[in-house]
Amino acid sequence: MNQELLDKLKVISPEEEQILAGETEVQKSIYTAADDFIVDGSQMLDAGKLIDIRPHTRFVHFPRHKHNYIEIIYMCSGTTTHIINDTTKVTLDTGDLLFLNQNATQEILPAGEEDIAVNFIVLPEFFDRTFLMMDERSALQEFLVGALKKNRSFTDYLHFHVSQVLPIQNLVENLIWSLVYRQPNRRNINQTTMGLLFIQLLNHTDKINQDDPGQHDQNMVFTAMKYVEENYKTATLDELSAQLKEPAYYLSRLISRMTGKTFKNLLQTKRLNQSAFLLTTTTLPVEEIIASVGYDNTSYFHRIFRAQFGMTPRSYRLSHDSVSSQDTGR
Structure with missing residues (x-):
């Protein structure tokens, strides 16, 4: 990843400063106003936005939670360990992608300073153009798309081990760069980039991590x-x-x-x-x-x-x- 972009993502956030100063728990109020720990997209996204990113909060155990949006996690550097649906341990290495739909529960073990992960917060309607770009219908496409839909139950997450797939790495970095630096026409650019990313992922379904027991x-x-x-x-x-x-x-x-x-x-x-x-x-x-x-x-x-x-x-x-x-x- 571009060093300037990585350095920007590594900056200690105010939430992380409080953790380093002695706070031992995640501030739930940042993520939701509900009693249940369901991270709320309306609280994480500005009005009118369909997608944004947020660096993962380090130095603390992130307790079990769900999302009312689609989350995509990209591991920029280092590693993070996730417990999916209470039973499956998934370790993300540099360059990995993890997709979670609204059914999945997630727990994250403490990350260190050099463990930089980016969380994409994505509303389902953001993918409308993505699916239109995948215009040659196939069962493989439907299966991948179905994994992102809340009402489908065959899988709640997809873990892609794609650190060596340069087109995918470039597309994800382009998406992060666009969202960090807020370039003009970014909605069109971001939706098109996401469409290209999905087309590439369809070409690399062999990179779904074979070591995840929940994905056999x-x-x-x-x-x-x-x-x-x-x-x-x-x-x-x-x-x-x-x-x-x-x-x-x-x-x-x-x-x-x-x-x-x-x-x-x-x-x-x-x-x-x-x-x-x-x-x-x-x-x-x-x-x-x-x-x-x-x-x-x-x-x-x-x-x-x-x-x-x-x-x-x-x-x-x-x-x-x-x-x-x-x-x-x-």
Whole structure:
């Protein structure tokens, strides 16, 4: 990280000064006015803001709490140790990212002076543009996005070990820099940067920390989804089972439980979305598109395509060509 930016984040805050002077507990009133320790976004964010950052409070045990917003923690330097949902210990090293939704409980062990973490305080609506940027729909995308939604329960947190992924490090630092120095047009810049960050994270789901016991099932499902994304033309559950060295019946139940879809559903959705993408971005004949996504029965393809999109492939192509023509003024 840029040294000037790091030095700015390392400055001892007034709250930390009181802790160093003898205060032994976090000042709860800074974070919430409620009896329950739920950190309140309206208290942490200025009116009208959708995102801001706050360096993590060091030198003190931060007690168990929740958030009524999405929290993203980035480890600028050093380490911090977090207890998630009372049972899972997660250690963040320099360059790590931790995403927590509103369901997660968190407790943080005391950090030292050189342990610099930044907390992103993010309201859900900030991600609207992020999700629009991820315009090629996929089950993998839906799973990652679902982890940020309060009403989804398959996972409450995601820990990415991405210190060696330079594009991700650059994007996070750009986001911190923009929020610290309050550059002009920062809402547009920050939302676009967050969108690029999520696209990069989709490319690096293998960096979800394999050592977190609470993420074993999530890791398995991410791997399965990435397999479908990259091998949709020939993918089979048996091949995935062989790669992961897990029984096919176990993977089938796990995928269904955590995504609400069967392996067959995931594969079909990917193939249909890919065919729709090719229909609107190429002039390939429909028959070639059908073969390219893994189907050899054209009648079956037409039937499931109509069920998914409410029209034939030809009509789908024509309707999107009409929209494109209007957009370009042709």
